[in-house]
Amino acid sequence: MMRTPLIAGNWKMHKTIADAVGFVNDLVPRVADIVHTDVLIAPTFVALRDVVRRAEGTRILVAAQDVAAERIEGAFTGEVSAEMIREAGATHVIIGHSERRQYYGETDESVHRKVNAALAAGLEPIVCVGELLDERDEGRAETVVQRQLERAFEGLTASDLSRTICAYEPVWAIGTGRSATPETAEEMHRFIRDNVARIAGTDVAETMRILYGGSAKPDNVLELLSRPDIDGALVGGASLQINLFHKLIEIQESLIKDTDKK
């Protein structure tokens, strides 16, 4: 089953509007000959519209970094609805990033509501799961990820799940410079796919893209992306620098070209 790989940059709370648009300006010509790999950028909310405008007609997809759990507009100060994100022209939204879980009280329950809100508005959710270091050390990594997946995907139809992307981001690997080994990551990606198969059937599981996230860089990504169940990367730090981000896209693209040749 061919899944189009995706290299996604999560800019977190970085870049002014001008910097964001400048980055996309530089990225556009560099992805002109990319045909096998999807490319996505998640800027801050304030830069979303401008980045969408600049990315229009190119290969670059645009995501928000979060979304309100409430579906209908109302008295929710500071929140941005899925409809509003859609109207701004983004097609995707990151949900349940570990920083939101750690610092802003995101729970499995709010992730579940946000995934539903995103899908209802026609956005494709990128659902982040991943265990803490303690949980891994205690041998509970799979239990934790399974719980996160089951709650996030509860009640979703096969059609919903076919529009959903998953990102495995072990919390101990995010922003630490210590990425998971390809073996550890592949093992968890397989586990995630098996769980999706159990929830929604093998067809959905085989088409779902599962991204790896956690200190992905040009010098460690080749081995990760070569694994059969790793369908791309969600990248924080290395997505902020055009040369590094472009390199990651090129590495992913070259892998697919090599497979085509075989």
Ligand code: PEP
């Ligand atoms: C992320 O925040 O999604 C992430 C993977 O960050 P980094 O690449 O910096 O570890």
